[in-house]
Amino acid sequence: MTAKPKFAMYWAASCGGCEIAVLNIHEKILDVDANFDVVFWPVAVDAKYKDVEAMEDGSILLTLFNGGIRNDENEHLAKLLRRKSQILVAFGSCACEGCIPGLANLSPVGDIVHTAFNTLTTDNPHEIYPRASFDVPEGELHIPRLANVLRPLDLVVDVDYYMPGCPPESHQIAAVVDLVVKVVKGEAELPPKGAVIGVGDSTVCDECPRARNVKSITEFKRIQDVAPVDPNLCLLEQGIPCNGPATRSGCNSRCPNAGTQCIGCYGPAEGVLDYGARLIAAFASVIDAKEPEEIERILDGIPDPVGQVYRFNLAGSLLKASAEAWKAK
Amino acid sequence: MTQRISIDPVTRLEGHGKIEIFLDEKGNVANSYFQIPELRGFERFVVGRPIEEMPLLTNRICGVCPEAHHMAASKAADAVYKVDPPRAAKMLRELLYMAFYCTDHTTHFYALGGPDFVMGPDAPVAERNILGVIHKVGLEIGGKVIQMRKYGHTVVEMLGGRKVHPCSSIPGGMTKGITEEQRKEIEEMGRWAVDFAQFSLKLFNDIVLGNKAYVDLILGDVYTHRTYSMGLVDANNKVNFYDGNVRVTDPNGREFVKYEPKDYMNHIAEHVEPWTYLKFPYLKNVGWKGFEDGMDSGVYMATPLSRLNAADGMATPLAQEEHDRFYKTLGGKPVHQRLATHWARLIELLYAAERWVELVTDPEITSPNVHTKPTDIPTEGIGIVEAPRGTLTHHYWTDERGVVTKANLIVGTTNNYAPIQMSTNKAARSLIKDGVVNEGLLNMVEMAFRAYDPCFGCATHSLPGQMPLEITIRDADGNPFEVLKQFC
Amino acid sequence: MNDKTFEPTIIGFTCNWCSYRAADTAGTARVKYAPNVRLIRLMCSGRLDPTFVFKAFAGGADGVMVTGCHPGDCHYVEQNYKALRRFILMKRVLVQMGIDPARLKLQWASAAEGVQLAAEINKFVEEVRALGPLHWNLDYQEAVSTPAMEEVTA
Numbered sequence A: 001m002t003a004k005p006k007f008a009m010y011w012a013a014s015c016g017g018c019e020i021a022v023l024n025i026h027e028k029i030l031d032v033d034a035n036f037d038v039v040f041w042p043v044a045v046d047a048k049y050k051d052v053e054a055m056e057d058g059s060i061l062l063t064l065f066n067g068g069i070r071n072d073e074n075e076h077l078a079k080l081l082r083r084k085s086q087i088l089v090a091f092g093s094c095a096c097e098g099c100i101p102g103l104a105n106l107s108p109v110g111d112i113v114h115t116a117f118n119t120l121t122t123d124n125p126h127e128i129y130p131r132a133s134f135d136v137p138e139g140e141l142h143i144p145r146l147a148n149v150l151r152p153l154d155l156v157v158d159v160d161y162y163m164p165g166c167p168p169e170s171h172q173i174a175a176v177v178d179l180v181v182k183v184v185k186g187e188a189e190l191p192p193k194g195a196v197i198g199v200g201d202s203t204v205c206d207e208c209p210r211a212r213n214v215k216s217i218t219e220f221k222r223i224q225d226v227a228p229v230d231p232n233l234c235l236l237e238q239g240i241p242c243n244g245p246a247t248r249s250g251c252n253s254r255c256p257n258a259g260t261q262c263i264g265c266y267g268p269a270e271g272v273l274d275y276g277a278r279l280i281a282a283f284a285s286v287i288d289a290k291e292p293e294e295i296e297r298i299l300d301g302i303p304d305p306v307g308q309v310y311r312f313n314l315a316g317s318l319l320k321a322s323a324e325a326w327k328a329k
Numbered sequence B: 001m002t003q004r005i006s007i008d009p010v011t012r013l014e015g016h017g018k019i020e021i022f023l024d025e026k027g028n029v030a031n032s033y034f035q036i037p038e039l040r041g042f043e044r045f046v047v048g049r050p051i052e053e054m055p056l057l058t059n060r061i062c063g064v065c066p067e068a069h070h071m072a073a074s075k076a077a078d079a080v081y082k083v084d085p086p087r088a089a090k091m092l093r094e095l096l097y098m099a100f101y102c103t104d105h106t107t108h109f110y111a112l113g114g115p116d117f118v119m120g121p122d123a124p125v126a127e128r129n130i131l132g133v134i135h136k137v138g139l140e141i142g143g144k145v146i147q148m149r150k151y152g153h154t155v156v157e158m159l160g161g162r163k164v165h166p167c168s169s170i171p172g173g174m175t176k177g178i179t180e181e182q183r184k185e186i187e188e189m190g191r192w193a194v195d196f197a198q199f200s201l202k203l204f205n206d207i208v209l210g211n212k213a214y215v216d217l218i219l220g221d222v223y224t225h226r227t228y229s230m231g232l233v234d235a236n237n238k239v240n241f242y243d244g245n246v247r248v249t250d251p252n253g254r255e256f257v258k259y260e261p262k263d264y265m266n267h268i269a270e271h272v273e274p275w276t277y278l279k280f281p282y283l284k285n286v287g288w289k290g291f292e293d294g295m296d297s298g299v300y301m302a303t304p305l306s307r308l309n310a311a312d313g314m315a316t317p318l319a320q321e322e323h324d325r326f327y328k329t330l331g332g333k334p335v336h337q338r339l340a341t342h343w344a345r346l347i348e349l350l351y352a353a354e355r356w357v358e359l360v361t362d363p364e365i366t367s368p369n370v371h372t373k374p375t376d377i378p379t380e381g382i383g384i385v386e387a388p389r390g391t392l393t394h395h396y397w398t399d400e401r402g403v404v405t406k407a408n409l410i411v412g413t414t415n416n417y418a419p420i421q422m423s424t425n426k427a428a429r430s431l432i433k434d435g436v437v438n439e440g441l442l443n444m445v446e447m448a449f450r451a452y453d454p455c456f457g458c459a460t461h462s463l464p465g466q467m468p469l470e471i472t473i474r475d476a477d478g479n480p481f482e483v484l485k486q487f488c
Numbered sequence C: 001m002n003d004k005t006f007e008p009t010i011i012g013f014t015c016n017w018c019s020y021r022a023a024d025t026a027g028t029a030r031v032k033y034a035p036n037v038r039l040i041r042l043m044c045s046g047r048l049d050p051t052f053v054f055k056a057f058a059g060g061a062d063g064v065m066v067t068g069c070h071p072g073d074c075h076y077v078e079q080n081y082k083a084l085r086r087f088i089l090m091k092r093v094l095v096q097m098g099i100d101p102a103r104l105k106l107q108w109a110s111a112a113e114g115v116q117l118a119a120e121i122n123k124f125v126e127e128v129r130a131l132g133p134l135h136w137n138l139d140y141q142e143a144v145s146t147p148a149m150e151e152v153t154a
């Protein structure tokens, strides 16, 4: 039997949706099975960390890594899989840019822990918090230590390719699987290192069928105050802060098609260094006002500017985390 | 000398998990700990975000059941504005949710919990997965499982805009309705789902109930815990997934309490242990007595099994019949044998499919009136749905602009954390004796929690394990005491 | 670090038409403005990409100043209003990121207002000096640690 190339998939601080998206490529997954030896994939295969540690460096051809780096275990696995893999793909928004869990970078980690263990229903009069190592009568138990900020994969290890999306759309994953299978068979070449794969090269707006006419708005509105939206008109023109103008194409403008704004899960469009900055520019362009007071009033319609412009991208943005979060201790 | 066994990560499980088993000098289990090594902090960072973002942000808590978070958060957001969505909107949400349930329960049964059963816990690792199942019961079944999952996802995408992390439910209702054409298509898929659910129950009947060893395993003491049972019920005390009141029955099957979602904080509290990032919910009015069974311990379960225990029956006819057969076979209500959860799950699958058809054949389902504009000043709201892995509670407080100022989330799986810890502990105790540890036994420990939540939606195509499994048992000084390997 | 020896690093983005000339005028008129400011010339304040501002902060700037032609005087008609809108939205983002919005300043200046511009620059330098160093990403890598729970929950 000639050895098939080895494949691994791992989730760090992840919701698991990326794994579901991979499994949703349905029959295509059999191509993965036919062309690869799946050596590590905790969700699907009974193999443990120790097995990976025992592998030779570089012996895994392709690793899809999803989830951000939230704790020292995530970091350890990222470094381990980097060493063991020839091609490491940051898979999904979490690994590419931090995603929704990256919004935690607005708060000091102590706050996060405090909040979680002092909610309305938590019975915690003695202020007990999880400990990285704790002595139980039978011995010492260990859990990972939380980092004070969440990092995307490439702030921890070298990344070969990026595949954004929360999660990446299955048709895009299928296309990438096809490509990799071709590469393995020598029928295609890999894209240049650092490439963003499984995406389009323009913006969600370019894929969006909604009509754009006037580009000036005098009020930002919330979806619940507008619904049902005009089915044919650009949502931004209807006053809804749609992130389409800054977001990379590839999903076929799913959310605007469903009658709601693009929230930006495919991350920055080609050539955009900082997603939020691009979106600030885009929103500022459509506001129809010249007086500071009037501009302020219109912007009050966006109650959470950072959440709006960095919803998926905070951890991967130029600023990465709020001062409070990383200067806390 | 204490020895220690680690199972890390627990495979075929939603998210991360780690089991530490300590042996005493005689090689018997001294204690075990099921640890959750992760905290992402949603309750903190949803603060400051607008309420309408909750159905989108909290999706990302779990990609296996984002639909449940989408719904619970939307219902909480409705409550924040005191807005009642039009009937069609609620039906669309529930329809989406039923399609999700069918997919999720199918995945669970065939890919996660099922392999242990159909193949047997002693089967080699490489066969204990969906491919093994297909191999054993025929290729045709694999096709059906794939089809069911596809149908479920198709409906979620049609109604929710996306397959994973839907986006169409907003405060006051939905962003869009469905056309008659779509309705027809969804109805057809729903009818197929009912057939599929019946087929799955028959399969369970033939393979599992027809095999005395499996029945003994189900009914054996190893996997039994006499705890309270929780589930959402409708006005007739029948199982409901989308709406209703939370009902809790005691270990003897009598109603302990039935509460409205808005009163949850009077009934649920969460206990903290310093060796894990997850909290342990319990019944506040019984109290936390540690990881204990029985009337005096506030531990409860919230699973397919508990939902059947907590309700008087099923709201659809075919599922009701199966419900009756279930309790007749297992000796009456309540059932505490946790492995029976797999069977209960299939009964729920049938209910979800029947409900799917009911909803999609309602004349109002194609109504274009799917949203009510909120007019009240937003304040505070609670939304509860029954997630496949337990009662899911979202609670938000907002300022007058509808920006979240505080949040409390009690997430599906969390409900079962204490019982999972108890079940894995008990399984380890009964299955590891006098230093005899083998890989099949360890898998049975994993089986103990898979009955609750093995949710990882790893789908019909989970791949065969081809790696040797290696478990190192260490003595108190950290020296390897024994290394077990299994090659496949 | 808040002592008098702290010399803030300030990046100034100036429009090519009015305000750069104002700075020029200041220079030729030997009106002194603090050397802390590094001027980067743009064709128009409307060309100011918020990316430049975040990059400046992330790269070690303690303050960022944007100058443009007075309202009504922009050579590209209304682009300076766009700059104003970007500026206001950026400030809101900076506040949430924990960066004092006073570290970002927008100043209109005509070609003739060299003296006034120099005075504003000097004032801004003093304001930023008073705020102390920002040291954004310089400390970030170091800050990415996994502190003990005992520490963070203390």
Ligand code: SF4
Pocket (backbone or CB within 6 Å): A013, A014, A015, A016, A017, A018, A019, A066, A067, A091, A092, A093, A094, A095, A099, A100, A165, A166, A167, A168, B060, B063
């Ligand atoms: S990118 Fe989205 S789907 Fe993937 S793990 Fe992160 S939150 Fe989940």
Ligand code: SF4
Pocket (backbone or CB within 6 Å): A204, A205, A206, A208, A209, A210, A212, A233, A234, A235, A236, A237, A242, A243, A244, A245, A253, A256, A261, A262
């Ligand atoms: S702003 Fe949104 S709705 Fe408008 S065209 Fe772009 S993606 Fe479509």
Ligand code: SF4
Pocket (backbone or CB within 6 Å): A166, A204, A247, A248, A251, A252, A253, A254, A255, A256, A261, A262, A263, A264, A265, A266, A267, B162
């Ligand atoms: S429209 Fe935007 S948020 Fe929706 S799937 Fe596409 S990129 Fe993601």
Ligand code: FES
Pocket (backbone or CB within 6 Å): C015, C016, C017, C018, C019, C043, C044, C045, C046, C067, C068, C069, C073, C074, C075, C076, C079, C080
């Ligand atoms: S040309 Fe000076 S601001 Fe536009």
